[in-house]
Amino acid sequence: MLGAGVMGGGIAQVAATAGFDVVVYDIDPAALRTGHEHATVGRYGLDSGVARGKLTREEADAAAARLTFTEDFEAAAHTDLVIEAVPERLDLKIRVFRDLDAAAPQSTILCSNSSGFPIQALSAATNRADRGVGWHWASPAPVMKFAEIVRTRATSDETVTTVCAAALRCGKHPVVVQDTAMAWGYVANRVYFAMVAEAQKVVNEGVATQDEVDQLLMDCYRWPSGPFGMVKGATSGWT
Ligand SMILES: NC(=O)c1ccc[n+]([C@@H]2O[C@H](COP(=O)([O-])OP(=O)(O)OC[C@H]3O[C@@H](n4cnc5c(N)ncnc54)[C@H](O)[C@@H]3O)[C@@H](O)[C@H]2O)c1
Known part of the structure; x- marks a missing residue:
């Protein structure tokens, strides 16, 4: 390792x-x-x-x-x-x-x-x-x-x-x-980052806050974390 x-x-x-x-x-x-x-x-x-x-x-x-x-x-x-x-x-x-x-x-x-x-x-x-x-x-x-x-x-x-x-x-x-050299992210991260980019657009346009986006997506899709919470967790190791 x-x-x-x-x-x-x-x-x-x-x-x-x-x-x-x-x-x-x-x-x-x-x-x-x-x-x-x-x-x-x-x-x-x-x-x-x-x-x-x-x-x-x-x-x-x-x-x-x-x-x-x-x-x-x-x-x-x-x-x-x-x-x-x-x-x-x-x-x-x-x-x-x-x-x-x-x-x-x-x-x-x-x-x-x-x-x-x-x-x-x-x-x-x-x-x-x-x-x-x-x-x-x-x-x-x-x-x-x-x-x-x-x-x-x-x-x-x-x-x-x-x-x-x-x-x-x-x-x-x-x-x-x-494997592909055409795009970064294989499957999971390609799809995930497309979603994060859209979530950030929503926040930038003043449609909703990060916390509100996270809450809506957790409630709508039963995700344990929303897109912004996910980015924070990946950095901290969820500690
Ligand atoms: N954090 C996540 O949620 C996550 C999830 C999946 C994949 N990854 C990927 O896993 C990899 C590591 O991510 P992380 O979050 O654990 O990073 P991290 O910064 O927490 O840990 C990286 C470690 O590598 C060490 N390091 C640097 N150069 C080294 C070298 N030459 N030889 C040995 N060790 C060296 C650093 O000292 C550090 O302890 C990255 O490629 C990242 O994209 C991260």
Whole structure:
């Protein structure tokens, strides 16, 4: 796991709960500490899972024991499958994929949790495009079933099968979609951001406030959060 921020800590927690040994690397030691805290004692962390009856104490302790937060990049790269959740900057993600390709065993699958960059742009920086794939999670990772699996033309069937199996084991609902360089956002974010843009227009025109738009959409569509609340939650990790 690369990146211990809002997404990385939660993804690591979910994978460890599913029985995978997880090594989390971040360039920022403070982020490693915070990510560990979120995964263990945070609002959706392992302890809260026990309190909410989702896990037994033994299961939570076993998951915690499978989690390693480290400043050692090589340790995180030497795993069967790596998910990068570094900030949404294309240049950074390309560099991360290139560095992972150099450090990871040839068999390692490289996944990106990008919110929408073409996966083919990341895979092109590697010598293993058949093992490059998008595995897009939603926040908070321990709660949301969402698993948008983004395959490029080069992604192998075997890679897709392995990643879908891992997502299922993590309790998620994998849906495989096609990568495209034509638009940012795959499926979920393309549709979502079109809706947010319209919601912002409504606010700019003075038709309704952000809170009113959120309330109307929650009541009309039974969404747990409106478009503006969703943007805030994605930034804060719903803490
Ligand atoms: N927040 C959400 O709701 C959400 C949902 C789905 C996908 N995403 C995507 O997940 C990715 C991460 O988002 P986030 O909200 O967790 O961001 P974040 O800023 O909370 O965390 C990113 C972490 O990456 C670390 N980092 C930066 N450069 C690094 C490097 N070279 N190697 C290792 N770690 C590095 C940072 O120190 C930070 O801790 C982004 O691509 C984002 O678009 C976010």
